[in-house]
Amino acid sequence: MQVPELPETGAFRLGRAPAAETAHERVYRHISYMLMAGFFQPGETISLRQLSSALHVSEMPVRNALNRLIAESAIELLPNRQTRIPTLDRGQFDELTRVRLMLETDIAADAYRRATRGDIDELEAINAKLVEAIGRGETQKSIDCNQRFHLSFYAIAGRPLTFSLITNVWLRAGAFMHAVLRSDLITWRASYHDALIRALRLKNLDACVQAIRDDIIETHKEIVGLPAGVIFPAEA
Incomplete structure (x- = not known):
């Protein structure tokens, strides 16, 4: 198993230890x-041994981290004690989208008020890398840049409680x-x-909040507009 390096800037600066x-x-x-x-x-199961080896740590901190993520409903504990990445049905996806709209449009207003020219330049640089990655078909890099863009923007607001709620939603839907x-x-x-x-x-300000709202809503529309059974189970 190959794992990515943990970024220590941008999206994770608010929670940097x-x-x-x-x-x-x-x-x-x-x-x-x-x-x-x-x-x-x-639906993927997580191997404690493989993940520990990939992170170059003992099994104890990995087990503790997985237990914490189970408590946060970010991963599932199966009856055989294996851990698994959850799947989402249509109702769960709709609910997570509504929660994202409430939290992310709210924090966007405070991020707007606190953003400096340097913050905006940083967001623009991240977005330029995202556009470049999309153009080259580099999916994983695109995903990483998209996450960094959103969470770096929300971190500007300086609201750690709301930020942690947002990251929990991203954990569940990621x-x-x-x-x-x-x-x-x-x-x-x-x-x-x-x-x-x-x-x-x-x-x-209004255009700033609307951009976040439109981003979330349009992505939701595209996904739920796919043919039945492609992403979500077909209704009986």
């Missing part, structure tokens, strides 16, 4: 990042969303990111 961070906390953050960035597939994006069933664009950056530079 001090130098004395424990192995348990770092492993938890690393696995959380992997979930949000779509490195696991829906594998599902990125499995869809990898499938080429929908067309992935970054146009709403452009609209967000433009709104920040023009100091237009």
Whole structure:
């Protein structure tokens, strides 16, 4: 198993731990990042031994991290004690989308008010990498840049409680969303990111919040508009 490096800037700066961070906390953050960035597939079982080996740590911090993620409903514990990445049905996906709309449009307003020119430049640089990755068909890099763009923007708001709620939603939906994006069933664009950056530079709060809203809603529309049985189980 190959695992990505844990980024220490951008999307994770709000939750960045001090130098004395424990192995348990770092492993938890690393696995959380992997979930949000779509490195696991829906329904995939997680091998404690393989994950420990890939992260170059003992099984204890990995087991503790998995137990914590089970408590947060980010992964599932099966009757045979194996852990598995959850799948989502249509109702769960709709609910997570509604929660995203409430949390992310709310925090966007505060991020808008606190954003500096340097913050906006950083978001623009991340988005440029996203557009480049999409153009080259580099799906995993696109996924990573998209996550960094959104969470880096929300981190500007300086609201750690709301930020943690948002990341929990991304934990639950990450594998599902990125499995869809990898499938080429929908067309992935970054146009709403452009609209967000433009709104920040023009100091237009309403347009800023609307860009986040449109990004979430349009992605939801594309996914639920796919033929029955392609993503969600066909209704009886």
